[in-house]
Amino acid sequence: MLKPSALLVLGLCCSVGNAQAKEVLVKIGHIAPLSGPQAHYGKDNESGARMAIDDLNAMKIQLEGGTAKFQLVAEDDAADPKTGAIVAQKLCDQKVNGIVGHLNSGTTIPASRIYYDCGIPQITPSATTPKVTQQGFESVFRVIAHDGVLGVALAKYTVSDMKAKRVVVIDDRTGYGQPLADIFVKQLQANGIKVLERHYTNDKATDFAAILTAVKRVNPDVIFYGGMDAQAGPMLRQMRQLGIKAKLIGGDGICTTELTRLGGDNVGSNVLCAEGGVALSKMPGGPAFEKRFKARFKTDIQVYAPFVYDAVMTMGMAMKAAKSADPRKYLPKLKDIRYEGVIGTIAFDEVGDVRNAAVTLNSYGPQGKFPLKVMN
The missing domain is CATH 3.40.50.2300 (Response regulator)
Structure with missing residues (x-):
């Protein structure tokens, strides 16, 4: 039978072990057409997001007293605005910590109002209509040149x-x-x-x-x-x-x-x-990203996978800077972020568009x- 002092030591060890093992679940929603004629775009985007999620988890980022466990919550909007709005509300109800998407401007615009009302930051990697960032929503960002x-x-x-x-x-x-x-x-x-x-x-x-x-x-x-x-x-x-x-x-x-x-x-x-942006071969991290992407998914990159990857990573880095996945805490860090990504330097202007966008x-x-x- 263990002595009281031994029990105390054992209890402390277990307590320390539990503290070290604590995970903080961080849910990142990703929405794109995964069905229909634009599914090849959506699957390409989702693949870029999954690579970023894995890389963020490998970094073992410390948030709010524990190690962040990033999880991708992927949804299909079929490139349809009505479906996009339904999916947006679903992700709000699930209390995801951030949104990367949607792919299309037509789905992004109605969904962005829903995310804004829910207080969830959103980065679109591919919705290029100028209106996306001109609605007055401080939580909407874009990492690609607009139309x-x-x-x-x-x-x-x-x-x-x-x-x-x-x-x-x-x-x-x-x-x-x-x-x-x-x-x-x-x-x-x-x-x-x-x-x-x-x-x-x-x-x-x-x-x-x-x-x-x-x-x-x-x-x-x-x-x-x-x-x-x-x-x-x-x-x-x-x-x-x-x-x-x-x-x-x-x-x-x-x-x-x-x-x-x-x-x-x-x-x-x-x-x-x-x-x-610039061609994949000319992006600072383009060739290395392409090699990793092909090795994992056995297919060529369509267009936006590097932009999606960087959007997820940028959001993760803002959370790291804030030491929190709470949107209210990391949104200010996202506004001021400067992240050196695959596509180049990501920093946002006053409306949320990426600065110095090339075509x-x-x-x-x-x-x-x-x-x-x-x-x-």
Whole structure:
């Protein structure tokens, strides 16, 4: 039988052991389309988030008297605004500590109001419509260049480098595609170029015969498409079938490795696309991240995985600085963060946009997407 002194020592040991083993659960919500025609984007994003979660856990960050145990709470919004709002409320009810997402502008905007009302900070890695950070919500941040930068860069390149005079615009009428097209048109007009025609489709369409037949009659140099690769791929095939020789240009929604599969051999130098940031190979941590990503997931990066990774890491570093996962405590640290990530330095301006955002203009060749020009 143990003596009282021995019991006291044993009790102290157990107490110390329990203190050392204490975990503080930190739930990070990640929302993207994991089903439907944009699922390849969503799965790419989620993979980037999972890599960050693992790296944060390996750091054994100390929060509120214990070791942080980061957990990813992944949800599918199917790129649908209504579903996005439902999922946002679900994550609020689960009291997640932070949000990384949504992928699309159309889902991000309604969801951001819900997160703001719940007091949960949100970082979007890929929603590029300017409105996202212009709603007056102090808890919303973005780590990628917005469409005000992308649309202007595309229009300037169209005029100065492509010397295009005859331009047609098509958009999918989503919260992403239509505002991007509006910005592009406005900048073209500022450079003295009048759009010949403007047409509209939707983000579920695959048949563009009627639109393209009308477009063919005006013989454009350039067709601008505001939308995603799930529509741009079939559009390129149908342009070839109708003998339309115009270049197809667009934003980051069509700037994917998946476009080469969707469009087949119709994708080449006839495609120009803009994406936020610099090319993966030029990112400070890009090559190393790509190597890790391919080794783990056995697939190529689509577009946004490095931005998602950095968004999760940035949130984790803000929590580390605050020594807390309580949104009220780490939000001030997030506003003032300076994090050296895969994509470069992440610091936010007064509305939550990443500072000094660059834009890369890309085209396609036999080896896939490649950078043409970096613009700021």
